[in-house]
Amino acid sequence: MGGVDAYRGSAWLDWWTNSSLRFSTEVTVVISTSEAGWEATGRLVEDDDLQGFEILRDLDPLFSLRFADDSTIPVTVFSLDNNGAGFTLREYRDEPEDD
Template identity: 35%
Template sequence: MDSCEDAATLEWWANRSACLGRLRVRIVVRTAGDDWTCEATLEAAEDRESFDFLMQLDPHFTLRFYDASILLVKVVEAGVGVVALVAELGLWPATGSATAARNGRDCRRLRQGSG
């Protein structure tokens, strides 16, 4: 199993032009063959109230990496302060290093932030 850690942003979009929340997270991606898992932790504890509010509205967020690649994810509570991110394939175009994560391959590219 290969794994890597990186910083990213969870964004909650009301529509294509209005982002109602941007939350900085630390992600851990683990790959095993074609399978992958991703967990995220909010970087700032004061973001928890905003995060909980947005989760009540809809648990679908855009995961944005610092190379501007994106992936639509469904957020699922996975423990105290930790959430699991599940790729919503086919609902949003994935680009760059998010594509590598989605395919469960080449975790090094994700960690290095290259597309």
């Protein structure tokens, strides 16, 4: 995040099945720096996207977090809250994380 301590704003979570089929939903996110790199929480903007979001997350929690400038970060979606619209994100890594 290039020296920025926090970002709060809009972004999109994109889930791709192939080059022609994509699910995209607008989210609000709060990203802050941490010792491990960064931490993020978010919430869906449109409740109508919740059912599709939950189904796709259960199939594969890997999404692309896309910003207004079209930059992206591969992320894993964790910890849906009770109504499913709130979540935490971690940057996706090919190697398993030590917990």
